[in-house]
Amino acid sequence: MKIGVLALQGAVAEHIRSIGLAGAEGVAVKRTEELDEIDGLIIPGGESTTIGKLMRKYGFMEAIRKFSEEKKPIFGTCAGLIVLAKEIAGQEEAHLGLMDITVNRNAFGRQRESFEADLDIAGIEETVRAVFIRAPLIQKVGSGVDVLAEYNGEIVTAREEHLLASSFHPELTDDYRLHQYFADMVREYKKD
Numbered sequence: 001m002k003i004g005v006l007a008l009q010g011a012v013a014e015h016i017r018s019i020g021l022a023g024a025e026g027v028a029v030k031r032t033e034e035l036d037e038i039d040g041l042i043i044p045g046g047e048s049t050t051i052g053k054l055m056r057k058y059g060f061m062e063a064i065r066k067f068s069e070e071k072k073p074i075f076g077t078c079a080g081l082i083v084l085a086k087e088i089a090g091q092e093e094a095h096l097g098l099m100d101i102t103v104n105r106n107a108f109g110r111q112r113e114s115f116e117a118d119l120d121i122a123g124i125e126e127t128v129r130a131v132f133i134r135a136p137l138i139q140k141v142g143s144g145v146d147v148l149a150e151y152n153g154e155i156v157t158a159r160e161e162h163l164l165a166s167s168f169h170p171e172l173t174d175d176y177r178l179h180q181y182f183a184d185m186v187r188e189y190k191k192d
């Protein structure tokens with residue numbers, strides 16, 4: 001089972017390491033053809049505007065929408081979550097527009113550039129140490145979306161069928177359980 005990490009910008013190597021710890025093979029995806037070789041895709045954190053621009057430039061918008069239509073799982077972390085969302089508060093246009101959520105970019109404000117918290121995540125036993133860096137939060141979810149974790153009453157992890165999204169950076173700690181959760185999703189969908 002291979003899980004790709006979109007390697008246009010952002011925390012790619014760290015995700016590949018966490019995928020390996022979760023018992024799957026992680027590969028960097030730089031060209032759209034490489035999507036044919038993977039069973040699931042992670043869109044990493046970084047800067048969503050930059051990632052969106054590069055995705056448009058290299059043909060990833062259509063290619064990833066097709067990947068999603070085939071029900072291959074996609075996991076967006078931080079900026080990757082913004083890229084997945086159907087709506088971005090205060091912005092005319094979304095990027096991929098695949099997941100039925102409305103996100104608020106930089107929701108935690110400048111005074112909270114980055115912080116860590118222990119989260120209860122549905123489906124994972126015991127808390128997960130979460131690293132937030134200029135993190136977005138999920139303001140609103142559609143009826144088909146399951147909320148998996150909240151922080152101070154704000155949604156920070158959610159799932160809609162084969163789509164998973166987290167506000168924080170799960171690749172920046174040694175705790176690979178959210179990657180394992182995603183790898184399990186990929187295994188499930190590969191079976192069907």
Ligand code: GLN
Binds near residue numbers: 045078
């Ligand atoms: N706030 C950034 C954005 O809007 C995301 C930050 C991150 O990925 N750590 O793209």
